[in-house]
Amino acid sequence: MPSIFDILGPVMIGPSSSHTAGAAKLGYIARQLLGAEPKQAEITLYNSFARTYKGHGTDKAIVGGILGMKPDDEMLKNSLEIAKEKGLRYEFKLIMKAPKLHPNSARIKLFDLDGNKIEMVGSSLGGGRIEIVEIEGFKVSFSVAMHTIVIIADDIPGSIAHISGAIAEKNINIANMFVSREEKLANMIIEVDQDVPLEVLEKIRSFRWVHYVRLVEPIL
Amino acid sequence: MEINSFSDIFRYAQEMRATIPEVMIEYEVRKTGKTREQVIEGVRKILNVMIESVNNGLTRDVKSPSGLLNNFAKKVYNAKINALTVNFKKAIARAMAVSEVNACMGRIAAAPTAGSSGIMPAVITTMMEEHGISEDKAIEGLLVSSAIGLLIVKNASVAGSEAGCMGETGSAAAMGASAIVYLLGGDNKQIESAACFAIQGAMGLICDPIAGLVEIPCIFRNAIGVANAFASAQIALSGIESVIPLDEVILAMNEVAELMSPKLKETAQGGLANTKTAREIQRRFIYQIDIGK
Numbered sequence: 001m002p003s004i005f006d007i008l009g010p011v012m013i014g015p016s017s018s019h020t021a022g023a024a025k026l027g028y029i030a031r032q033l034l035g036a037e038p039k040q041a042e043i044t045l046y047n048s049f050a051r052t053y054k055g056h057g058t059d060k061a062i063v064g065g066i067l068g069m070k071p072d073d074e075m076l077k078n079s080l081e082i083a084k085e086k087g088l089r090y091e092f093k094l095i096m097k098a099p100k101l102h103p104n105s106a107r108i109k110l111f112d113l114d115g116n117k118i119e120m121v122g123s124s125l126g127g128g129r130i131e132i133v134e135i136e137g138f139k140v141s142f143s144v145a146m147h148t149i150v151i152i153a154d155d156i157p158g159s160i161a162h163i164s165g166a167i168a169e170k171n172i173n174i175a176n177m178f179v180s181r182e183e184k185l186a187n188m189i190i191e192v193d194q195d196v197p198l199e200v201l202e203k204i205r206s207f208r209w210v211h212y213v214r215l216v217e218p219i220l
Numbered sequence: 221m222e223i224n225s226f227s228d229i230f231r232y233a234q235e236m237r238a239t240i241p242e243v244m245i246e247y248e249v250r251k252t253g254k255t256r257e258q259v260i261e262g263v264r265k266i267l268n269v270m271i272e273s274v275n276n277g278l279t280r281d282v283k284s285p286s287g288l289l290n291n292f293a294k295k296v297y298n299a300k301i302n303a304l305t306v307n308f309k310k311a312i313a314r315a316m317a318v319s320e321v322n323a324c325m326g327r328i329a330a331a332p333t334a335g336s337s338g339i340m341p342a343v344i345t346t347m348m349e350e351h352g353i354s355e356d357k358a359i360e361g362l363l364v365s366s367a368i369g370l371l372i373v374k375n376a377s378v379a380g381s382e383a384g385c386m387g388e389t390g391s392a393a394a395m396g397a398s399a400i401v402y403l404l405g406g407d408n409k410q411i412e413s414a415a416c417f418a419i420q421g422a423m424g425l426i427c428d429p430i431a432g433l434v435e436i437p438c439i440f441r442n443a444i445g446v447a448n449a450f451a452s453a454q455i456a457l458s459g460i461e462s463v464i465p466l467d468e469v470i471l472a473m474n475e476v477a478e479l480m481s482p483k484l485k486e487t488a489q490g491g492l493a494n495t496k497t498a499r500e501i502q503r504r505f506i507y508q509i510d511i512g513k
Contacts, residue, residue, distance in 0.1 A: 001222070004248050004259075007369035007378075007395075008266045008362055011329050014322030014337070015434040021334075055286065055433050055505070057325050077325040126379060127333075 010128050011072045018104050019049065019056035022124025024076060025219050026106055027065020029132060029144055030120055032216045036112035041066050041090040044107040049124070050094035062106060063090055070219055071128060102131070136212070138180050138187035146175060146191045148216045149201070154209040155186040163188065163210075166203045172196060185211070221250045224374060226412055226466040229367055233408060240408060241363035244370075263359045269329040270318075270341035276326055277317025284323040286505045288435045293317035296443075307350050311450065312443045315342035319439040332369045332378040335385075335427075335434050336392035338442035340365060343396035343449050347403050357403060364402040365395035368415045371466070376474035380427035380486040383477035385438075389445040390422030390473070396449030397456070406457050416462035416469045417452035424476050426484035428491025431502040437492055 012021040031038060041063070049058055057076070064079030065071075067088065075082065083090055098105065102123035109119040121134035131143050135150060142148055149167070153159055160179065167174060167190065176191040196215050205213045223229060232243045248259045276282075278297055283290045297313035315338035322328045322337050331340040344361060347353045353361070369378065369391060377383040378391045397414035406414070422445075430436045456462075462469070483490030492498055 001251060002370060002373050003252060004244055004363070004366040004370065005262060005266075007332050007366045007373065008263060008340075009329050009331070011266065011269045011327065012334065013325050014328050014334050015325070017330055017334050020325070052432050055431065057285075060325065072327055074327050126381070127330075 006127070012128060013061070013072060013074065013076045016056045017128045018124045018126045019052055019058050020061045020076075021071040021128040022104065022126075022130050023049070023058045023061035023106065024065040024069065024071040024073075025128065025130045025144075026108065026122040026124065027062040028068065028070060028219055029065070029122065029130070029216055030108040030110055030118065031066050031068055033120055033135065033150065033214050034110040034112055034116070034118045035214050036114070036116065038066055038088055038110040039113050040111040041088060042093070042109040043090060044093040044095060046095050046098040046101050046105040046107070048103040049106055050096050053092075053094065059092060062108065063088070066090070066108070066110065101133075105133075135187065138182060140178065140180065140187065140189055142178070142189050142191065144216050144218050146193065146218060147195055149188075149190040149192065149196060149204075150212070150214045150216060151188040151190070151204065151210060152212040153186055153188070153207070154211070155181050155184055156209055159186065159207075159209060160188070162207060163190070163204055166200055167192065167196070169203075170197060170200050172200065221247050223247055223367075223370060226371060229371075230408055230412075239360070240367055240402065240411065241360040244363040244367050260359060263362050264355070266329045266331070267344065267355065267358055267362060269327060270331070271345055273318045273321050273326065273328045273337070274314045274341050274345050277319075277321040278313070280321075280326070282317075282320035282324045282326070284320070284433070284435055286431065286433055286435060286501075288430065288433065288501070288505075289320050289323050289439060291320070292439065293320055307346065308447075308450075310349075311342055311346040311446050314345055315339055315442040315446045316439050318342065319442045323433070323435050323439075331365075332373070332391050332395070333380070333388045335380055335438050336388040336442060336445065338439070339389060339392035339396050339445040339449065340399075342442075342446045343399060346446075347400060351403065353403050361399035361403045364411060365399040368395045368398045372470055372473070375467070375470045377477055382485065383473065384425055384427040384480050384485050385441055386419075386422050386425040386473060387477060388427065389441045390419055390425055393422055393445040393448040393452070394418040396446065397452035400449060400453035401456050404453070404457055406453075409461065410456045412466045413460065413462040414453045414456035416464060416466050417455055418448050419469050419473055420462075421448045421452065423473065424480070426480065426491050427486040428484060428493040429486065429488055430493050430498040431505060432488040432493070
């Protein structure tokens with residue numbers, strides 16, 4: 001059942017909920033996954049995103065999101081200039097036909113000053129709703145409708161128990177958990193009911209077999 | 221609390237001895253767990269964005285990146301000739317103002333969509349200005365309109381890619397018509413009829429944006445959506461009832477949406493978007509030209 005605020009809203013920067021608002025969200029999520037100030041961005045737009053590109057401000061929206069602007073931030077319009085001021089280098093590649101991907105999809109690769117990088121693929125589904133479909137080569141599927149913890153760790157016995165233990169210790173309720181494996185690494189997407197204190201993330205990070213932990217917060 | 225039809229809304233209103241805005245607040249409270257006050261404040265925020273977007277479009281320089289829209293709303297607002305009355309002219313200009321803000325990457329409230337985001341702000345701000353409707357009353361008007369939008373989302377679609385412009389500006393006009401009737405003291409039957417007339421006036425309307433941009437004809441259809449809303453409300457308030465009930469009109473809308481060619485649903489492959497001139501504009505302004513084959 002829709003909410004009345006699906007009818008009256010969302011409040012957003014135009015012109016398109018899928019090509020502008022959803023695109024800004026994807027950039028914002030990539031920034032959270034990097035977890036630091038991005039210095040370089042390589043963005044690949046696919047299908048309809050590639051075709052309309054500047055026409056719907058998809059480029060400004062994604063770069064704005066990467067700079068930390070939300071879909072209702074009026075600064076999105078000036079994001080390309082702001083990127084220059086802040087020293088964020090960006091480049092766009094366009095791929096017109098990627099039949100396996102949703103019509104509105106983007107691959108975003110971000111680097112910080114220390115050379116850390118993150119790569120993700122996300123799709124804008126319409127009405128500002130989005131789905132993340134790939135992180136660091138792992139196939140995933142989540143919508144950032146809730147606070148989401150993203151983990152990459154060695155695929156060893158007991159890892160899930162340790163991680164869920166660290167979360168449960170602070171009385172945080174796990175709503176959904178998705179695990180996928182590639183060779184010797186495991187990716188975990190954990191959706192929780194509330195905000196996650198830093199100490200929980202620090203505890204997970206302290207496990208020697210954990211390589212990557214980030215919290216992605218929902219964007220209203 | 222399930223709302224699947226206008227009959228449901230009508231029944232809840234009778235059982236609760238409540239107005240449609242009260243029914244919608246109760247629906248949202250039960251659905252989301254928010255308090256009544258939170259729901260009202262949420263709608264107030266939407267109202268304020270709507271008012272701001274009208275003002276921005278009438279005062280800021282709003283020329284779209286493609287150049288297709290260039291401060292049209294101001295021209296209409298300040299036009300020396302009135303086709304009808306000054307306030308009718310202003311109502312239309314307000315819808316165009318928001319369409320221009322949207323095209324220029326300004327802030328808007330999608331209601332129900334970004335492409336149709338001019339209609340509800342124009343209806344509500346015109347009611348506030350011409351009829352002295354208070355902010356609190358305007359919020360009630362928006363709540364009435366949300367009921368109509370909700371029924372269309374449930375039983376047809378408001379997306380241009382699914383139901384063409386009928387789904388976007390047609391739905392917004394129906395929402396606007398219902399709000400006008402409520403704010404001028406019409407009863408629930410008249411609210412229903414006004415929504416019916418507005419949808420009937422937009423039945424089959426296609427989505428054929430030039431170069432795939434939310435600009436032309438979107439801005440004109442937003443203007444016409446406001447005219448549709450006021451015409452439909454006027455007819456309903458005069459005591460004329462829709463022959464076809466709203467629930468059936470929305471089902472007809474869904475049937476028409478299914479029959480509509482995909483070329484006429486936001487893909488910029490048919491209608492105005494496929495004219496010789498539109499294709500030239502597309503080549504000139506848009507970096508890629510393989511949108512339609």
